Amino acid sequence: MKYDFTSLIDRHGMDAIAVDSWGEIPGMAPNAPDEGFDRIPMWVADMNFATVPTVQEHIIQRAQHPMFGYFDPRDEYFDRIIEWQSRRNGVEGLLPEHIGYENGVLGGVVSTLRAYVQPGDAVLVHSPTYIGFTKSIEAAGYRIVHSPLKLDDQGVWRMDFEDMEQKLAQNHIHAAVFCSPHNPCGRVW
Ligand SMILES: Cc1ncc(COP(=O)(O)O)c(C=O)c1O
Structure with a gap:
């Protein structure tokens, strides 16, 4: 797939402290720059590339069902991790019970x-x-x-x-x- 690594995407108003919190998080976010200088959001390790479209598509598809609640990770979650560990790291014998769930x-x-x-x-x-x-x-x-x-x-x-x-x-x-x-x-x- 051809992927766009060059477009500059406007993130203002889209829940991005990287661009919207200058001067608002004392001791963390930098102050706004002087007049005439650009805000370059390098103060926080946030992604400046768009999310791969298939991830967005699946989130939208899931969000179209109106109920959200407690969940267990699905089989696909474990299968993908096991497959990735095998392909990338040569890990054999990994089972779902060896895998935890973390979101960060x-x-x-x-x-x-x-x-x-x-x-x-x-x-x-x-x-x-x-x-x-x-x-x-x-x-x-x-x-x-x-x-x-x-x-x-x-x-x-x-x-x-x-x-x-x-x-x-x-x-x-x-x-x-x-x-x-x-x-x-x-x-x-
Ligand atoms: C080295 C390092 N690890 C972890 C994180 C945060 O990762 P997550 O949001 O996935 O917990 C950051 C964010 O700046 C980081 O710099």
């Missing part, structure tokens, strides 16, 4: 931590850290231990393995969160 990365991070560490335990995270990770991990009752990323003389952000090793041992850490591409340094690990 942050819930997924917390659910994954819950499988491995107890609230109150320490979790290693590289800093600077995406604020969503900081808030969700702390709200779930974990203690964050930061290992600062280091900028090398070529301007490349790198993990400090010695620092990580020391902190993992000192704090008896059993889980670390890897963010790739790292927000905010952009490094793909």
Whole structure:
């Protein structure tokens, strides 16, 4: 399918804090730019490409039925994940009971931590850290231990393995969160 990656789509008034919340979320959204400058919505990691049309079509088709309520994920949900994991990652033997339901990365991070560490335990995270990770991990009752990323003389952000090793041992850490591409340094690990 030919896909449009170049059109600039106007998102104003369409539930997009990326373009509509300048100056309105203190400490988060930037102030409006000075007169004569454009608003470039790079302050939040929001998608600037249109959603693939088949996703829109299916949402519209479902919304035409007027009842919405509690649900279990359908068989198709599990089938697609199992098929994708097999094709992309060579994962064999995956069953529906191995798969949870999440509708965002942050819930997924917390659910994954819950499988491995107890609230109150320490979790290693590289800093600077995406604020969503900081808030969700702390709200779930974990203690964050930061290992600062280091900028090398070529301007490349790198993990400090010695620092990580020391902190993992000192704090008896059993889980670390890897963010790739790292927000905010952009490094793909
Ligand atoms: C690294 C990273 N993970 C997760 C998210 C949020 O993902 P979701 O909305 O799927 O929870 C963001 C949003 O900026 C992000 O930068």
